[in-house]
Amino acid sequence: MPRSEQPNQWQMAHIGLELAGAVVVLALAGYWVDRQFATGPWGVLAGTAIGFVGGMYLFIKQALKANKQFDTRRSGDKNNDTHK
Numbered sequence: 001m002p003r004s005e006q007p008n009q010w011q012m013a014h015i016g017l018e019l020a021g022a023v024v025v026l027a028l029a030g031y032w033v034d035r036q037f038a039t040g041p042w043g044v045l046a047g048t049a050i051g052f053v054g055g056m057y058l059f060i061k062q063a064l065k066a067n068k069q070f071d072t073r074r075s076g077d078k079n080n081d082t083h084k
Helices: 009-037 042-082
Strands: none
Touching: 009 042
């Protein structure tokens, strides 16, 4: 695959870090809730689950956007090749 057709590696890394960040931040928030209200592991579990669901939503949204951009660039490159 030519370099112009490859997805941007930084964009892909950003998508993965968004997912991980959402899980970590909400798990820490759940940990804080557990410590404040002595709710056992339920705050961490709920925070992790909410973070995972929210992170997956962002992951899928960004992946679809990146795929659409990739397809647009790829189809544009094919149209330019036919006019040469």
